[in-house]
Amino acid sequence: MLFRLLLIICLWLGSTCGGYVEHPNFCIETEPLLLADIGQHVVIPSEKSLNCQIIATTLTSNEKASFIDTMCADHGSLTVKQDNHHYLRLRNGELSGRGSQEDICENQAKSVLAWVPYQMVLEHYARELNPKERLTYIAKATNVEREKTELCHFRHTDLVNKVVDGLFTCVVMIFGDNFYGVEDNINVLVELEPLMYQLRNITYMPWRNTTNSYKMNLGSSVLKNPGHERKPIYGSINYSFVEKLRLNVSSIYQVDETLEKLPLLLEHRGSVLELDANGIGGLQVDEKAYFGRSMDPLSEVRVQVIGQWVDQYREFSADIYEYYGHGLRRYKQALSQAKLTLVRVDNTEPVFEAPESSNLAKASLFREPSGSSHSKLMVNGSHSNFTEWEQAVDDDSAEESSGFYGWFVVTCLLVALAIILSVFAIVRSQSRRLQERQKYEVANQNAQQP
Known part of the structure; x- marks a missing residue:
C-alpha cells in the first residue's frame, strides 16, 4: 500500500x-x-x-x-x-x-x-x-x-x-x-518490456559552438606572505554548481523511428543521469580553482574567484541499451550524431584586491611548533602548521644573533685598541726614562774630566 x-x-x-x-x-x-x-x-x-x-x-x-x-x-x-x-x-x-x-x-x-x-x-x-x-x-x-x-x-x-x-x-x-x-x-x-534507454560509451565529437553568458562569484579567499622576501604565493578554492544537460531528443528518435518514446538515462561524469521526457537533467558538480600571484613581504591580499556560465553545444556517439530494471540491461543499437547542450561554469579567473595598511601581517599570541620557516600556502583565510608569530620570533632571533655578533666585533676592536694604546703608552714612558738616564750619564762624564 x-x-x-x-x-x-x-x-x-x-x-x-x-x-x-x-x-x-x-x-x-x-x-x-x-x-x-x-x-x-x-x-x-x-x-x-x-x-x-x-x-x-x-x-x-x-x-x-x-x-x-x-x-x-x-x-x-x-x-x-x-x-x-x-x-x-x-x-x-x-x-x-x-x-x-x-x-x-x-x-x-x-x-x-x-x-x-x-x-x-x-x-x-x-x-x-x-x-x-x-x-x-x-x-x-x-x-x-x-x-x-x-x-x-x-x-x-x-x-x-x-x-x-x-x-x-x-x-x-x-x-x-x-x-x-x-x-x-x-x-x-x-x-x-524495457523501462527506459541508457546512453552508454559516449564519445564526444569536436566542439560545435560555445555561447558565453553572465559571470558569477564562486567564492573568496585570502593570500598571505608572512616572509621577509617577495615571493609567489598560491592558493585554491572549492566551488560547486549544478551542471544542466539538454539532450536533443529529436536527434535520437527521429533517426530511428523503431525506438519507443521511453525515458533516457545518460552516462555522464562517471554516473548515470536520469533525463525527463524533454531530455533535460541536472548534476551536482564539485570543482576546484587554483590561483596565485607574486606578493610583497609581510602582506596579504583578498581574492575573489569568478566564473562564467557557458552553453556548450556538442555532438556525440553512443551505444543504446534497453534497461529493464533491477540492474538488467541489454544492448539495443549504436547511435551517432546525437546533439547535447551542456550548461556549465567555465573560464574561472581570480580578481585580486589591492592590499591595505590594516591588512599587513601582525604577530599573533598563538604559536604552533614547526621546524621550517618557509612560506606556507594560505587557503580560504586559514593556514596550516604556521603562524605569523613563529615567523616574527624567528626573524627576531635572527636579528638578535646578528646584533650580538656586531657588538662582539666592536668590543673586540675596542679591547684591541685599548691594548695597543696601553702598549704604546708603556713604550713611550720607557723611552722617556731612557732618554733622561742618558742625559744624566753624559753630564756626569763631563764633570769628571781634569
Whole structure:
C-alpha cells in the first residue's frame, strides 16, 4: 500500500520524483532453474527472495532456440498450427498487455522472455484479465520424477477462475494427449518490456559552438606572505554548481523511428543521469580553482574567484541499451550524431584586491611548533602548521644573533685598541726614562774630566 501511494504521488508530481520507480516486490533472475533445484524440498530462502513477491527468470539462449523450434517450426501438429497461443507482457512488474505466438515467431524471440511461476501469475495478474475471453497461454511444465520439461499451454478460464486442483491441465504443445498438473511446477511465459534507454560509451565529437553568458562569484579567499622576501604565493578554492544537460531528443528518435518514446538515462561524469521526457537533467558538480600571484613581504591580499556560465553545444556517439530494471540491461543499437547542450561554469579567473595598511601581517599570541620557516600556502583565510608569530620570533632571533655578533666585533676592536694604546703608552714612558738616564750619564762624564 505504501509503495502504491508513493507511486501515485510521484506520477502526480511528474519530474519531481523522477521518470520511474522500480517495483520493490518485482525481481528479475538471470539464472535458470534446474531440475535438481526444483526437486529439493528444503530450500533456504535468501534475503532477496523474501522481498520478491514476483520473480521472473529470463530464458537462456538454448531455451529460446528450443522454443522457436517447437513453436515456430512445422511439426505437423494441429495444435501448434491452428491455435495462436498468448503470453503476458510485464513492465516494471505491472501487467502492460499481451502478445501472441506470431509475435515471437516474427522477431525470432529477440525480445526478453522470462518465466513466472503460475501461482504468482494467479495471485497478481489474474484479476486484471477479462473472464469472458477464450484464450490459451504458453507455459512450461517440469516433472521432477520423469526428469522432463516440456512446453505446454493452459486455458484462460483456469487462470481467471483460480483453478489450482486436479482440474487444471497444461497440454503439451506437440503431443496434445499428454498434460501436466499444477503439482508439476508450471511456469507461465511473459515478455519483459524495457523501462527506459541508457546512453552508454559516449564519445564526444569536436566542439560545435560555445555561447558565453553572465559571470558569477564562486567564492573568496585570502593570500598571505608572512616572509621577509617577495615571493609567489598560491592558493585554491572549492566551488560547486549544478551542471544542466539538454539532450536533443529529436536527434535520437527521429533517426530511428523503431525506438519507443521511453525515458533516457545518460552516462555522464562517471554516473548515470536520469533525463525527463524533454531530455533535460541536472548534476551536482564539485570543482576546484587554483590561483596565485607574486606578493610583497609581510602582506596579504583578498581574492575573489569568478566564473562564467557557458552553453556548450556538442555532438556525440553512443551505444543504446534497453534497461529493464533491477540492474538488467541489454544492448539495443549504436547511435551517432546525437546533439547535447551542456550548461556549465567555465573560464574561472581570480580578481585580486589591492592590499591595505590594516591588512599587513601582525604577530599573533598563538604559536604552533614547526621546524621550517618557509612560506606556507594560505587557503580560504586559514593556514596550516604556521603562524605569523613563529615567523616574527624567528626573524627576531635572527636579528638578535646578528646584533650580538656586531657588538662582539666592536668590543673586540675596542679591547684591541685599548691594548695597543696601553702598549704604546708603556713604550713611550720607557723611552722617556731612557732618554733622561742618558742625559744624566753624559753630564756626569763631563764633570769628571781634569
